Structure formats: C-alpha cells, structure tokens
Amino acid sequence: MTYVTVEKINKSFKGQTVLHDINLSFKQGEFVTLLGPSGCGKTTLLRILAGLIDPEQGVIKIDGKDVTHVKAKDRKIGMVFQSYALFPNMTVAENIAFGLKMKKLDKAAIQKKVARMVELTGLSGKENSYPRELSGGQQQRVALARSIVTGPKVLLLDEPLSALDAQIRKNLQKQLRAIQKELNMTTVLVTHDQEEAMAVSDRIYILNEGYIAQSGTPHEIYTKPVNEFVARFIGNYNVFKGEELSLLTRGTEFPHKLYAVRPEAFTSQMIDNGLEIIGKVDKVMMLGNVTRYELFSNGVSVTAEHLHKSNEDIQEGTLKTLYIDKKDVISLA
Numbered sequence: 001m002t003y004v005t006v007e008k009i010n011k012s013f014k015g016q017t018v019l020h021d022i023n024l025s026f027k028q029g030e031f032v033t034l035l036g037p038s039g040c041g042k043t044t045l046l047r048i049l050a051g052l053i054d055p056e057q058g059v060i061k062i063d064g065k066d067v068t069h070v071k072a073k074d075r076k077i078g079m080v081f082q083s084y085a086l087f088p089n090m091t092v093a094e095n096i097a098f099g100l101k102m103k104k105l106d107k108a109a110i111q112k113k114v115a116r117m118v119e120l121t122g123l124s125g126k127e128n129s130y131p132r133e134l135s136g137g138q139q140q141r142v143a144l145a146r147s148i149v150t151g152p153k154v155l156l157l158d159e160p161l162s163a164l165d166a167q168i169r170k171n172l173q174k175q176l177r178a179i180q181k182e183l184n185m186t187t188v189l190v191t192h193d194q195e196e197a198m199a200v201s202d203r204i205y206i207l208n209e210g211y212i213a214q215s216g217t218p219h220e221i222y223t224k225p226v227n228e229f230v231a232r233f234i235g236n237y238n239v240f241k242g243e244e245l246s247l248l249t250r251g252t253e254f255p256h257k258l259y260a261v262r263p264e265a266f267t268s269q270m271i272d273n274g275l276e277i278i279g280k281v282d283k284v285m286m287l288g289n290v291t292r293y294e295l296f297s298n299g300v301s302v303t304a305e306h307l308h309k310s311n312e313d314i315q316e317g318t319l320k321t322l323y324i325d326k327k328d329v330i331s332l333a
C-alpha cells in the first residue's frame with residue numbers, strides 16, 4: 001500500500017525551474033533515498049515534503065490524506081538536517097525530550113520514551129552530557145533520537161551523515177537502517193553519496209537537474225542504468241559509443257549510440273562467446289580490495305577492476321587481454 005505520494009511537483013526560484021513534474025511514491029516502512037549531485041534539487045524536494053516550502057504545482061498525500069496545504073508542524077514529519085542543531089544548553093536527555101514536552105506528555109511517559117531512544121541509538125551513559133561533550137557521531141544520534149521520539153509518520157533526513165568521517169559514517173548507516181527497520185518507519189534520506197544510498201535503501205530515486213533520472217532498487221539501478229548520467233553517477237561505468245566498442249573488439253557490430261560496461265565486468269579469464277579486448281595497461285591503482293587500471297586499445301580507453309585476491313600481477317606498459325560477457329554490455333537510452 002502506498003503511504004506517501006508526491007504527484008507532479010514543480011518548483012522554481014526566481015523564474016528558474018528546479019523541480020520538474022516530480023512523482024514519487026513510498027510504501028509504509030520503506031527506506032527511500034533521493035540521490036543526486038549538488039544542486040539537483042534534493043533539499044528543495046525534501047523541504048516541500050516537510051511543508052517548509054510550497055510547491056507551485058502538485059499534490060502531496062501522506063497516509064491517504066492530502067497534506068499539500070497542511071502546515072509543517074501538523075504533518076507529523078520528523079526531520080534531521082545536515083547541521084545537528086541541538087540545543088547547546090540542554091543535556092542529551094533534555095534534547096531528546098524536547099518534542100515530548102512541547103506535546104505536554106506527563107513526566108513518566110517522557111522518561112520512558114527517552115530511555116528507549118537512548119537505548120536504541122546507543123547513547124546509554126551520555127544522558128546527562130551536553131552536546132559540546134559529544135563526538136560528531138554521538139551528536140548526530142541525539143539529533144536522530146530527538147526527531148523520532150515523537151513517533152513521526154515519516155522521517156526525513158537531509159545528508160545527516162555527511163559531516164562525519166568514513167568509519168563513523170558507515171557505522172551510523174548500519175545503525176540508522178537497523179533502527180528504521182525496528183520501528184518500521186517510512187524514511188526518506190537525501191544524499192549525494194551513491195555508496196551510502198546503495199547500503200541503506202529499499203529504493204532509490206536518482207535526481208539530475210530537477211528531473212528523476214531513474215528509480216528502482218539498489219540492485220536494479222546498479223545493474224541496469226537507463227542512461228549515461230545514471231551509469232556514470234552510480235557505478236563508475238565505462239560509457240562507450242557504439243563505434244568505440246567496435247574498435248575495442250576489432251569489428252563486432254554495436255548499432256546503438258551508447259553502451260555502458262561496469263569496470264568489474266572485464267575479466268582476464270576467457271569467456272565462451274565473450275568479447276575479447278587486447279590493449280596496453282596504464283594507470284594501475286591499488287584501492288585496497290580491488291585493483292583498478294586502464295587498458296588502451298585502438299585509441300579507446302577502458303577502465304577495469306579486479307578483486308585484489310588473485311596473484312595476477314598487473315604491470316603498467318604490458319599487453320593484456322580482457323574478456324567481457326555480451327550480457328554485461330548494456331545499451332543506454
């Protein structure tokens with residue numbers, strides 16, 4: 001059952017359209033990510049969902065109700081912004097309790113809910129600390145606890161992890177997903193980080209310049225990009241013109257205009273009925289678990305990646321033969 005629908009949302013600033021006919025739909029308990037480069041309209045769309053900005057056109061429904069003209073405070077939406085915006089003069093527990101006090105819940109009920117949130121977000125022992133005494137990751141968890149304690153119908157997260165270092169960020173992604181699942185909370189995350197989107201989402205909408213470029217599960221988006229933008233943005237795909245692929249494979253015909261091939265689809269093992277490319281190795285880079293390099297063949301460059309487990313030695317300047325399965329060559333629109 002659809003829980004949130006966004007129909008034909010349009011928005012412009014100073015005559016410049018930043019969102020074009022946006023349609024979205026989320027199920028209850030779904031974790032949806034809006035993914036796209038800087039300036040593509042993610043925050044604007046999230047703020048329209050929250051009721052902080054009015055769209056020029058379009059309809060937003062939550063739980064069957066048209067909320068397009070409902071004020072932000074009456075939409076039952078929780079929101080976490082990129083800057084934590086905690087109250088500096090309140091403790092962790094007081095920060096989390098804030099929304100419940102506004103709702104005038106009794107003290108015992110507040111204590112119980114706050115204790116549950118503290119436990120859920122792994123902040124036990126920090127209840128009486130002030131924000132300045134916490135790490136960035138802990139502060140972000142307080143912000144999260146504070147926005148979900150009131151039991152919003154939908155949780156909106158605008159790049160909540162982007163200020164954190166990689167390790168903490170990965171940890172918090174896992175925790176966020178676990179909490180979201182446990183509470184079965186419909187959640188919309190905004191991010192420009194494709195790995196983060198892949199890691200946490202049930203479904204991803206990719207935005208480009210105010211348009212939805214593609215939507216689907218992480219698997220669908222990664223394995224079947226529909227156009228050049230998605231292919232380049234999501235998986236470091238090689239994008240080839242048809243004639244470039246013909247040159248690379250010495251004569252095989254590729255009638256489409258554009259094709260995408262994932263770097264890890266190239267292999268050194270021969271493939272039955274596969275395509276063969278012979279070229280010169282260049283720009284070898286060790287990236288931890290994978291080795292990435294370029295192969296030049298007939299004036300065309302290919303980026304290939306292999307898992308770093310093999311004892312295969314990839315040397316710059318040497319000749320190498322790579323194979324690809326034809327099904328890994330994706331035609332783009």
Ligand SMILES: Nc1ncnc2c1ncn2[C@@H]1O[C@H](COP(=O)(O)OP(=O)(O)OP(=O)(O)O)[C@@H](O)[C@H]1O
Nearest residue numbers: 013014018036037038039040041042043044045192
């Ligand atoms: N209040 C405003 N007045 C005028 N233009 C605005 C306003 N808010 C956003 N814009 C413009 O709308 C476009 C989309 O902005 P938005 O903040 O939604 O992008 P974003 O996808 O969230 O980017 P980022 O990843 O950098 O946060 C940008 O070109 C921005 O300059």
Ligand SMILES: [Mg+2]
Nearest residue numbers: 042043044158
């Ligand atoms: Mg933004």
